[in-house]
Amino acid sequence: MNGKNLRMPARRLATVATATALAAGPAVLAAAGPAYATGDEGRASAVVLRTGLDVSLLNKTVNVPLAVSLNEVQAPESAEKSTLTAQLNGVDGGKPFSVLSAEVASSKATVADGKAEGYTNLAHAKVHVPGLPLLSLIEVGQVTSKATCEAGKTPTASSNLLGDVTVLGKKVTLTAGGTTKVEVPGVGDVRLDYSKTETASRTAAATALELKISVNPLKLNVADVQGTLTLAEATCETPDAPAQEADPSTGPSTAPGTGSAGDVKPQGESADDGLAETGGSSMTPYIAGGAVALLVVGGGAVALTRRTRG
Missing domain, CATH: 1.20.5 (Single alpha-helices involved in coiled-coils or other helix-helix interfaces)
Structure with missing residues (x-):
């Protein structure tokens, strides 16, 4: 009788172990499968030149909005452009008017592998506005802007300026994050903001130069130009992290001898266990x-x- 009584606990434990393994089976399979992540895939944009100007001709009898963008690209789908000139028609006696010309004018926007990035590069560029065909509104040596948003990291934004900057024929010294005002009697005035950057938890934006313009040469009202002009802008929005597959080795195990509850102890272990x-x-x-x-x-x-x- 004593022998039978001693063997009964082992049988009961074997039954419990079998039931536990059957119950745990589906959970183990589920844990070993891949985990998929869905959501926002991120965004990026870049533009070399953008204008929002109002041009009044012949004592404001003709109003022409000057809305021009050069090399403006957007992603999720990667894009890149490198057009070197921007022209406007209908403001110079019917002839094409060159707003911007440059030796390098490129923009790129990409979203891939959990990373969104916008980048703009502008070098040896001249910007003109109607009424000043011979005098450049602004000339720059080189400006770049970059915005990077990567999953799991803090977004970053930066702008760099190399070489001289000339506004309405005057060389100026710019301070990052500051405003510089240039006034030319009989021509007009320009306010410049250099290296404007903004970052948040999931977004970033960088603008190399933003100009607020008020130009009316000699107050003749031949061409009165008012508005804003942006050079080298880049933005981004952080994509969701790429999907990760679960590691099967980290899931629960039902292999013998792992010490999980309900396992039958192999022979040779201490009786009290x-x-x-x-x-x-x-x-x-x-x-x-x-x-x-x-x-x-x-x-x-x-x-x-x-x-x-x-």
């Missing part, structure tokens, strides 16, 4: 052995008494 959950004790083998010895001694005594009586 295997019987702890059934209410048994580490003294059980000794008690059982003692009981067997008492039975043997008792049986011998009975036999001796019978012989004596006979």
